[in-house]
Amino acid sequence: MGKLKEKTSIIVGSATGIGATTARLMAAEGSRVVLADVNFEGAQQVASEIMQTGGEALPVRADIANEADVSQMVTQALDAFGGINVLVNNAAALGPDVIGRDSQADAASLELEVWDQTMAVNLRGYLLCMKYVIPEMLKLGGGSIVNTSTVSSLVAEPVRGAYAVSKAGVNQLSKHIATAYGKRGIRCNAVAPGCISTNPTTEKMYQAFTPLLLTPDLGSTEDVARVIVFLASDDAAYVTGQVIQVDGGMLSRFPLSVRALERQKNPKP
Numbered sequence: 001m002g003k004l005k006e007k008t009s010i011i012v013g014s015a016t017g018i019g020a021t022t023a024r025l026m027a028a029e030g031s032r033v034v035l036a037d038v039n040f041e042g043a044q045q046v047a048s049e050i051m052q053t054g055g056e057a058l059p060v061r062a063d064i065a066n067e068a069d070v071s072q073m074v075t076q077a078l079d080a081f082g083g084i085n086v087l088v089n090n091a092a093a094l095g096p097d098v099i100g101r102d103s104q105a106d107a108a109s110l111e112l113e114v115w116d117q118t119m120a121v122n123l124r125g126y127l128l129c130m131k132y133v134i135p136e137m138l139k140l141g142g143g144s145i146v147n148t149s150t151v152s153s154l155v156a157e158p159v160r161g162a163y164a165v166s167k168a169g170v171n172q173l174s175k176h177i178a179t180a181y182g183k184r185g186i187r188c189n190a191v192a193p194g195c196i197s198t199n200p201t202t203e204k205m206y207q208a209f210t211p212l213l214l215t216p217d218l219g220s221t222e223d224v225a226r227v228i229v230f231l232a233s234d235d236a237a238y239v240t241g242q243v244i245q246v247d248g249g250m251l252s253r254f255p256l257s258v259r260a261l262e263r264q265k266n267p268k269p
Contacts, residue, residue, distance in 0.1 A: 002030025003233035008081040010034040010073070012064055012129055013091030015042025017198040018148065021221035022088055022228050023047075027055035029229060031086065034077040036062040038091075056081070064091050064125030065117075074132045084136045086232045089129050089170075090148040092163075093121040102162045115162045122166035123173070130177060134186060142185020144232045147174045148224075149190040151247045167192075171243045178241035187240035189231045193224045194247025214249030 009026050013019040015037035023033045027050040035043040040061035047057035058080045062073040077084055093099065101114045126147055137143030152160060153167035170190055177188035195206040196219045206218050224246050230236050231244070245251060 002028070003229060003235060004086065005030030007085040007232075008032045008034070008077065008083055009086035009088065009232065010036060010077055010084060010129075010133065011088045011090060012036045012062070012073075012125075013089070013148075014046060015039035018193065018196065018221045018224045018228075019088070019090040020046045022090065022225040023057070024050060025222070025225045025229050026086070026088075026232070027053075027057060029233070032056040032058075032081045034058045034060055034073070034080070036060045036064075036073050038063045064089075064129055065120040067128055070125075070128040070132050073129075074136065078136065083140050084133055085140065085143045087129060087133045087137075087143070087145045088148070088228055088232065089126045089145070091121060091125060092148070093118050099160070099163060102160050104159065105161075106159060107161055110161060118162040118166050119169075122163070123169045126170055127173060130173075130188075134177075134181060137186055138181075138184060142187075144236070145174075145177060145186065145188040146228050146231045147188070147190045148228075149174075149192040149243060151192050151194045151245060151251055153192060154243075154245070154251060174243065175241045182240055187231075187236070189236075189240060190243045191224060191227050191231070192243050192245045192247065193219065194245070194250045195219060196221060196224060196246075209250070212250050213247075214252060217248075219246060219248055 004026055009031045011019050011023045014023040014035040023035050027033050035047050037043040043059035047059040050057040060073050060076050062069040064070055098114055098117050147170050149167045149170045152164040153171055174188045174190040195209045197203040227246050
């Protein structure tokens with residue numbers, strides 16, 4: 001019937017954006033879904049939508065930088081559904097007080113508070129979720145973990161250093177988990193989204209990047225969610241330890257070639 005029929009999935013950071021779309025798509029593919037987020041009202045709303053269409057969903061308030069919250073999240077998932085087959089780590093410290101300040105600073109000017117909060121959620125939080133979920137997956141003979149990274153983890157920018165470094169850590173952590181637990185049935189992969197339109201604000205912000213894409217348009221949350229669902233499902237049984245770029249081919253060509261082509265089309269007088 002569905003790619004995830006009879007499976008239970010925890011989607012961390014599922015109140016909005018990619019996480020919410022992933023939760024809806026996983027439910028449509030037959031999974032029982034646990035929607036974990038610090039934005040509990042948002043998680044409740046998405047869970048309600050899923051249940052109205054006949055799916056099984058449990059909203060949970062969880063700040064993954066807090067170990068007690070992560071432990072309680074897993075306990076609630078087990079109490080509700082009895083086991084955990086899939087974990088999607090999609091949370092990130094994206095508030096203006098964190099990513100906003102990171103986006104305006106380089107290494108010499110970055111406030112350590114911003115660095116620490118970014119690492120606490122984006123990297124330590126992912127580790128905590130896996131630390132508590134992996135023992136439960138092992139009881140069932142395995143499972144699939146998908147961690148959301150970013151193309152910013154694969155290239156350098158003059159700002160947003162904390163965010164990029166945290167996500168580069170996610171890439172390596174994903175490969176570590178795949179290596180350490182692969183023979184015991186647990187697969188772990190990361191997805192690295194590029195310019196994804198999650199709302200009118202991000203769509204406007206990313207329009208400047210469209211010349212760098214190999215696709216006509218910006219990516220959507222559905223584009224990323226479909227890859228996550230594939231990696232979570234048995235269709236990807238032979239895929240592990242990978243960082244999958246979902247970026248419209250943005251990093252697939254030399255960026256200076258785009259500027260050269262533009263100069264050829266519009267030579268200066």
